[in-house]
Amino acid sequence: MVASSSAISRRTMIGGAVAGAGSLALAGCATDENDATGLHMFRVGRTPDDPNADVWGLAQPFEIDLGPQDMALPMRLDPAVTTVRVRALHDGTTMGFLMEWTDEDTNDLSVRVDEYRDACAVMIAEGTPGDAARTMGGADLPVNLLHWKADWQRDVDQGRQGLDAAYPNRAVDVYPPLFDVAPADVDIDAYVEHGATNWLPGVHAGNPISVGSRTSPVEKLVAFGFSTTTHLPTQNAGGAGMRTSTGWKVCLTRPLAAVDERELSVLPGASFTSAFTVWSGGGRDVGSRKAPSRTVHVVTVAP
Amino acid sequence: MAEVFNWQLNRMMQYPYEESRPIRQAAAIFDTNKCIGCQTCTLACKTCWTSGNGQEYMLWNNVETKPWGSYPLAWDVRELELLGPQHWDGDTYGGKTIFEAAPQGERNIAWKPTDMDYSYPNRGEDEVNVTLTSKRYHLKLPHDMWFFYLPRVCNHCTYAACLQGCPRQSIYKRPEDGIVLLDQERCRGYRVCFEACPYKKVFYNHTTRVSEKCVFCFPAVEQGIQPRCMRNCIGKIRSFGFLSRPGEEREDNPIDFLVHIRKVGKPLYPQFGLEPNVYYIPPIHVDSNAFLTMLFGPGCLDSIEAYKKAMNGEDNELLAVLLLAVSTDQIIHRFQLKGQTVEAWNEKGDKVVSMPLKVPTVERTPYDPDLNVYRYNIT
Ligand code: SF4
Ligand code: SF4
Numbered sequence: 001m002v003a004s005s006s007a008i009s010r011r012t013m014i015g016g017a018v019a020g021a022g023s024l025a026l027a028g029c030a031t032d033e034n035d036a037t038g039l040h041m042f043r044v045g046r047t048p049d050d051p052n053a054d055v056w057g058l059a060q061p062f063e064i065d066l067g068p069q070d071m072a073l074p075m076r077l078d079p080a081v082t083t084v085r086v087r088a089l090h091d092g093t094t095m096g097f098l099m100e101w102t103d104e105d106t107n108d109l110s111v112r113v114d115e116y117r118d119a120c121a122v123m124i125a126e127g128t129p130g131d132a133a134r135t136m137g138g139a140d141l142p143v144n145l146l147h148w149k150a151d152w153q154r155d156v157d158q159g160r161q162g163l164d165a166a167y168p169n170r171a172v173d174v175y176p177p178l179f180d181v182a183p184a185d186v187d188i189d190a191y192v193e194h195g196a197t198n199w200l201p202g203v204h205a206g207n208p209i210s211v212g213s214r215t216s217p218v219e220k221l222v223a224f225g226f227s228t229t230t231h232l233p234t235q236n237a238g239g240a241g242m243r244t245s246t247g248w249k250v251c252l253t254r255p256l257a258a259v260d261e262r263e264l265s266v267l268p269g270a271s272f273t274s275a276f277t278v279w280s281g282g283g284r285d286v287g288s289r290k291a292p293s294r295t296v297h298v299v300t301v302a303p
Numbered sequence: 304m305a306e307v308f309n310w311q312l313n314r315m316m317q318y319p320y321e322e323s324r325p326i327r328q329a330a331a332i333f334d335t336n337k338c339i340g341c342q343t344c345t346l347a348c349k350t351c352w353t354s355g356n357g358q359e360y361m362l363w364n365n366v367e368t369k370p371w372g373s374y375p376l377a378w379d380v381r382e383l384e385l386l387g388p389q390h391w392d393g394d395t396y397g398g399k400t401i402f403e404a405a406p407q408g409e410r411n412i413a414w415k416p417t418d419m420d421y422s423y424p425n426r427g428e429d430e431v432n433v434t435l436t437s438k439r440y441h442l443k444l445p446h447d448m449w450f451f452y453l454p455r456v457c458n459h460c461t462y463a464a465c466l467q468g469c470p471r472q473s474i475y476k477r478p479e480d481g482i483v484l485l486d487q488e489r490c491r492g493y494r495v496c497f498e499a500c501p502y503k504k505v506f507y508n509h510t511t512r513v514s515e516k517c518v519f520c521f522p523a524v525e526q527g528i529q530p531r532c533m534r535n536c537i538g539k540i541r542s543f544g545f546l547s548r549p550g551e552e553r554e555d556n557p558i559d560f561l562v563h564i565r566k567v568g569k570p571l572y573p574q575f576g577l578e579p580n581v582y583y584i585p586p587i588h589v590d591s592n593a594f595l596t597m598l599f600g601p602g603c604l605d606s607i608e609a610y611k612k613a614m615n616g617e618d619n620e621l622l623a624v625l626l627l628a629v630s631t632d633q634i635i636h637r638f639q640l641k642g643q644t645v646e647a648w649n650e651k652g653d654k655v656v657s658m659p660l661k662v663p664t665v666e667r668t669p670y671d672p673d674l675n676v677y678r679y680n681i682t
Binding site: 073074077112113114151163167170172176187191199200201226227287 | 408470486487489490491492495497506507510511513
């Protein structure tokens with residue numbers, strides 16, 4: 001069910017040969033509404049980056065049950081969030097998902113040692129629902145992830161959140177080697193400007209979690225099984241999250257066409273496998289402590 | 304779960320990965336009897352590795368006063384409480400390790416500190432074991448009351464809890480020297496490691512949002528130089544070197560000698576099951592054997608006897624090795640006692656120490672006619 005792109009041979013396309021493989025009932029015959037096993041990705045004029053855009057109303061919502069993460073250690077056996085409402089659409093170039101769930105606490109910082117962020121993710125996978133999508137992919141079955149993080153959202157909205165957000169009254173004498181910078185003004189950018197990032201090991205190592213300024217709250221990743229989640233080199237995912245009166249409303253977007261190696265292209269008129277996950281920072285959810293969808297879903301893409 | 308041998312527990316135990324010991328293990332022995340709580344080690348580390356924005360509360364090296372001191376707050380009491388009852392059958396540990404006591408869905412028991420638990424690094428400093436109001440105390444020996452300093456760094460454990468806890472395998476143990484490192488590029492700040500380490504020696508960087516830990520000054524160690532906290536120790540309590548694999552001990556290796564031959568170096572909380580590689584010579588003046596055994600395991604009382612013998616001039620070889628502590632910046636690989644002189648060599652075979660067991664005393668006349676001054680210090 002995989003056809004190689006001639007332009008970039010190791011990228012993978014979802015669709016194309018799917019019907020020939022005959023492994024998916026819905027493959028290649030996109031319907032125009034959600035059904036019991038999957039959701040429909042509706043075609044619209046333009047995929048919005050705004051979770052409040054009216055156009056989301058054109059996509060039929062799909063209620064997805066979330067359950068415990070009981071496959072990999074450490075587990076989350078009593079998930080804080082048990083259902084998420086998902087809508088999907090595309091405009092021929094970009095696809096988007098809207099995820100809405102209930103979570104009364106806002107957890108949009110991860111500065112203190114005991115502070116964990118709210119987050120959500122969409123998995124995009126080839127293969128049938130029974131394949132490695134439940135195990136975050138496999139050695140020969142990469143899965144792609146779009147991962148929205150509430151702390152990244154706050155970084156985008158208000159600038160990189162640092163010590164000021166957690167400890168506004170702290171007193172520090174000096175941060176070597178930035179002897180000419182007032183301690184209150186020391187941030188990641190100051191270290192970068194002074195060529196002193198080796199005082200910030202995560203920044204110095206180029207860790208995507210540590211970067212000083214962000215333009216998107218959504219990260220694009222690839223995985224080949226548990227423990228393998230990897231930041232993709234081209235970060236062209238978009239989206240935004242906002243608080244509602246009861247929880248979060250988040251949209252996550254990405255071009256249909258793959259750019260990076262082992263990234264999966266999605267073709268209009270075809271279908272792919274997906275899963276959805278929510279993390280509740282108030283319950284110390286992080287990494288594998290999460291609430292994943294109980295079953296894997298087929299997404300049929302409107303032509 | 305694999306079955307691995309933990310020599311400190313004298314039994315097999317469960318661990319997620321197969322037994323895979325490094326060729327040699329970077330290790331240290333701290334003589335608690337000599338520590339003066341000056342915190343020079345803490346500062347040596349702090350100024351070298353953790354003076355950055357986001358690292359304010361990090362103390363890869365800290366010195367706490369026992370019995371009351373702790374950093375983070377009551378770390379050991381809380382871990383022991385979670386672990387439940389522990390007991391030793393002779394040299395064999397009969398309780399559960401933190402891995403064997405893991406609740407469903409977890410790899411280990413784990414106390415999860417909040418940031419408030421890191422707010423009191425000097426809690427209990429210099430406090431004695433009893434309240435001073437209950438009885439009148441006069442200066443006498445042996446002590447009615449006691450405290451001692453416990454300097455702590457990452458133990459670069461053989462069965463590291465941080466390493467097995469990390470779901471991304473961002474933490475690894477180097478096969479060449481057993482140093483446990485946390486990959487700053489791979490870590491995503493899940494903090495399972497900081498929960499898993501019972502010694503609480505992994506720290507979360509507020510600014511980079513990923514975790515960090517002691518690196519045993521590996522760039523220095525790779526050049527045959529001791530870590531900074533060891534080199535700077537004012538009390539000269541710290542011996543650093545390489546521990547051989549069990550069964551491959553060398554009598555002329557100071558670390559093997561202290562841990563395996565004379566058995567004076569004892570692990571801290573061996574019952575956790577991590578086979579930690581920082582060893583302690585227990586304090587000789589503490590009158591609670593139960594407390595010492597809880598901290599250092601069942602062999603600690605023999606260790607105290609062996610140590611006293613050396614101090615009483617009945618074991619010059621042990622005295623010689625103890626005197627090598629912080630006598631050079633170089634990592635000592637071999638030592639020899641020749642008469643009343645101890646000599647030591649680095650890995651290349653260069654002699655780096657030659658030192659008498661007893662430093663000769665020179666007595667000077669009180670009056671110096673050249674300078675026309677009287678000396679107060681004449682020895
Ligand atoms: S002391 Fe803690 S941080 Fe250090 S190796 Fe052991 S488990 Fe890991
Ligand atoms: S430098 Fe040495 S004597 Fe001073 S506190 Fe540290 S271990 Fe103790």
